[in-house]
Amino acid sequence: MKAIRIHEDGGSDVLRYEDAPDPEPGPDEVLVELRAASLNHLDIWVRKGLPSVPKPRILGADGAGVIAGTNERVVINPGIDHDGRIVVIGEHSDGTHAELIAVPRSQVYPIPDSLSFEQAAAFPLVGETAYRMLVTKAHLAEGEWVLIWGIGSGVSTVALAIAKAVGARAVVTSSEARKLERARELGADATVNHATDDVVAAVKEATGGGAHVVVDHVGEATWARSLNAARPDGRICVCGATTGPNPPANLHRIWWKQLTVFGSTMGTRTDFEAVYDLVASGRLEPVVDEVFPLAEAAAAHDRMERGEQLGKIVLRIPG
Structure with missing residues (x-):
């Protein structure tokens, strides 16, 4: 072969x-x-x-x-x-x-x-990865807001689809206007250019106080803004670190805002079958x-x- x-x-x-x-x-x-x-x-x-x-x-x-x-x-x-x-x-x-x-x-x-x-x-790897972090671990619920960094990636794109499938609302970021336009076509409720705009201010304005859930797979370049963009009692999912794994911890933000920070990677058979069902039913394309x-x-x-x-x-x- x-x-x-x-x-x-x-x-x-x-x-x-x-x-x-x-x-x-x-x-x-x-x-x-x-x-x-x-x-x-x-x-x-x-x-x-x-x-x-x-x-x-x-x-x-x-x-x-x-x-x-x-x-x-x-x-x-x-x-x-x-x-x-x-x-x-x-x-x-x-x-x-x-x-x-x-x-x-x-x-x-x-x-x-x-x-x-x-x-x-x-859809398989990114689908079960995104489902595990958003639904199984973060318990993203209908009506909640999720911030998704870097909408171009496969994980971010399917995370947007899963968020919409469970009835949540999504703010997505990119440094490219064409990707933000495409994200709006795919259902994003708000978009932010993370290279030129104040992401934290934009997220707080769009969501009325901050995201309930933040998906951060970027690491050093976004970590501080992720902490600031989350609302009090928010949940931050760390699922990668494409710009580096060692950002300043800013631990005070975590306890002052009583944030929950957790890691997530891959998924179980249960996670795969859940996202498979979303695809098979037409709720996720x-x-x-x-x-x-x-x-x-x-x-x-x-x-x-x-x-x-x-x-x-x-x-x-x-x-």
Whole structure:
């Protein structure tokens, strides 16, 4: 089969489109002929060696295709539960940026008839991640306000969709006018340019005192503003740190405002099935940014690293 593999850590130039051995399904596994796979920041971290994984390694957590020898269209849940520990396809084992993958039968779900392979590949990892942080952990409720930084990312885009699905209201940020316009089309109640505007003032004005929930995956560049933009008794979800993990703590803001700060990453089978149900019912529509051929995975990585996307970058796999 053809696959995208890395043999060393580094930039997008270490990605190789090459022949790899066909996987052999084990007991209780199925062989999936992949038709689409999407990119996550996890793929960039693994490619760079953060963490470094055994090589060669096929990247990719998200995938959709057909069970080999059938016409059964399936989407893969990328989080596999090993005795309470979630391991991720593409990080802890070979992934979906390939023509074939063998996965446990319990990890595949029927693709809703309304979705293309590309749409199906666009929601699993970011969907269960966003659902876990917003609903399972933050308990975002109908009528509450959530602040979502950096609307271009896959997690932020699906977080907006989940917020709207549960009846919450959302303020989203970006430094690009086109992304803010697209966010309004996707249902954002308020938008803020975080490069030119006073985010804290804008959020407090839009929400009448601050966000009930703040989703911060940026870290050092946004942490102080996240604390200030939350209303008293607000909840701050930390789910990444793309600009660095060590901001000034500003602990006094946390106790004065009696904020709850928690971390969240990935999700459980329950989280995946909850977001799957939202997609299957039509309450959440996956947002696809751009589709690249599998052989052009390096260009897809470059687009993500430049931060040009709004939604999910997808790889189309011939079959």
